[in-house]
Amino acid sequence: MEDFVVELAGVPCRIKCRFTANRDFLKDYLSERAPLFTVEPTDEDLRRMQTNFDLMNEAGGIPARSYSDRFLENNAIHELIAEKMTEHGVLLMHGSALCMDGEGYVFTAASGTGKSTHARLWRELFGDRVTMINDDKPLIRIAGGTPTVYGTPWDGKHHLSRNASAPLKAVIWLTRDETNHIERMGKADAFPVIIKQIYRSSDPVRMIRIMELEKVLLDSVDLYRLGCNMSPEAAMTAWRGMNGQIS
Secondary structure, three states: OOEEEEEEEEEEEEEEOOOOHHHOOHHHHHHOOOOOOEEEOOOOHHHHHHHHHHHHHHHHHHHOOOOHHHHHHHHHHHHHHHHHHHHHHHEEOOOOEEOOOOOOEEOOOOOOHHHHHHHHHHHHHHHHHEEEEEOOOOOOEOOEEEEEEEOOOOOOOOOOOOOOOEEEEEEEEEEEEOOOOOOOOHHHHHHHHHHHHHOOOOHHHHHHHHHHHHHHHHHHHHEEEEEOOOHHHHHHHHHHHHHHHOO
């Protein structure tokens, strides 16, 4: 049994798990701080993860397959942390988070739309001014009404992440289009779109807390809808639309 503490989004948590590989997976986030909560995946949690993957594969027309206990435990740790983090003002978002000139941006969209591709365009266009925070599942902590985006080791197929953070400036809903354009989104329009990209709990009381946190998030950052064709000009369109001309 592995028993250790990690710090994610500034929140220390204790993890008790079976596989050394899952401790190694979290090695960049190890901490000596006193934990605020503990997660310990059970056999039932692993079976639930397998069922979830079965349902996703079936919906995507992918043949059924059995996953290793190590992989299922890794995903169970991730879900249990996301669940507990809501008690500490932290949301898990499906998106690609980067830092540009010290400010954080999260690009979110339905799977396969091109979040990672767009983040790559920013890195190619702006060079060292841009660093990745997380390319798939960043955490957003809201403290004193101020949101900060944090990296996690759950970082998608390209494995782009850092144990880093940045004050969150904007959340951008990304869509495919033939031409590049960006517009501000109102909070009423953004709420139903963004809630689909945030971890959602099956516990109705916790879900109310998640929606309360999302409302604070939308009150605290700039919100945009970005239509883009994934050309290099898409990154320039996004940056200019959010910040004016480049200095």
